[in-house]
Amino acid sequence: MSRPISLNHSTSAKAKLLNAAVRLVREKGFNGTSVDDLCTAAGVTKGAFFHYFPSKDALGVAAANHWSETTSALFSQAAYHSPADPLDRVFAYLDFRADLIAGDIPEFTCLVGTMVQEMHETSPAIRAACEASISGHAETLVADIATALTTHGVTGIDPHALALHTQAVLQGGFILAKAKGDPAVARQSVAHLKHYIALLCGVPVPERKELIDGNDNR
Amino acid sequence: MSRPISLNHSTSAKAKLLNAAVRLVREKGFNGTSVDDLCTAAGVTKGAFFHYFPSKDALGVAAANHWSETTSALFSQAAYHSPADPLDRVFAYLDFRADLIAGDIPEFTCLVGTMVQEMHETSPAIRAACEASISGHAETLVADIATALTTHGVTGIDPHALALHTQAVLQGGFILAKAKGDPAVARQSVAHLKHYIALLCGVPVPERKELIDGNDNR
DNA sequence: CAACATACCAACCGGTTGGTATGTAACTGT
């Protein structure tokens, strides 16, 4: 009901603006990206922008929601769900996240993490949309974390809190990577997180290409 | 040699601008804070601003350096250095950091973490100043971490990488706190980090008021 | 006391900002 069925344009101006927002905001931040920047990048005019979004703030909210949708599609289709053991699925998730941390910094960092840091005090709507995105993604990890903990006899750890901790490590890794201009430090932090969960569950740390002994960094 | 000895003003315009920058940038971000905002908050005019700083960018660099100086003074004088055992000093550091995470969000979050997230691609000078601040602080932890690891027979962990990981956890905790509008989630992540280091060194997790079993959060 | 430097200030500048008012071509329901 919301979308017209026949659309002779290859891509709608709305979708192009949303994709431009994801790209530009990750690169320059929300306040650092002007409406004109977005329109130029999307190849549309300001009329189109304000036809679809009542304000720049509203575009920020829509971009955060768009980010939630595209990332949840990416993660739900990823291969890390395949291991039979829940703890192995958690490890596979972290390996997947580490593998994503590559290339140029704006390509792998988090849109909503970037936006919420700038806008948390100034735009309640953007803050809420970013919070929903982060917490929603963390929630997808809770089931595996919870069963992994109980099957390994770990008590006293709230799986929700641990899921949020994984997101904190990732977000923090992104900031360090931005500061150093190098993704390696973010991958290192994910490796430490993996080590933590292995120690928690009393299993040997699953070896992988990235070593925690940092010849990779510094 | 750098500072004039006689200064009849109670505080110089430069210092007031720097303090205003620390406050406003943490609240609204670097691009979200205008030069006029800073001047109004500092109670000076734009003429004074551009007398001391050749550009807004230069103020960003100066604010990052100012942040490095004030925080290093705070941390070097803090009580967490007093325990005899190096591992206890690391735990005390993390307790100290957790205690700092209280009150309104702009009051405990990190200036350079906020700035570098926005400016890493657009201002190389600000990025470098923020990187120096973060890495410089991490470096102050390396000696204690290194001796703690060796005295507990932990091998294969680079103390530099672990020091940077502690900063990643803190920075990530700040982002989650901004998203949720609640410091509790950041304290939880620090508690998980403390748990990790305890497990790494094979010591019991030091109990403290904040429990990892999160009745605090969510 | 002359010569100069420092520490500001008020007014202003061109360009950019988010946002609006109006126009119009294409599509849709009847």
Add this chain to the structure above:
DNA sequence: ACAGTTACATACCAACCGGTTGGTATGTTG
């Protein structure tokens, strides 16, 4: 066929942006 709606484009605006100007009051130095 035609009225109405959707999907944009063009042109524009007031406010604000970072930065400059020309000036003054207060030192400091020889």
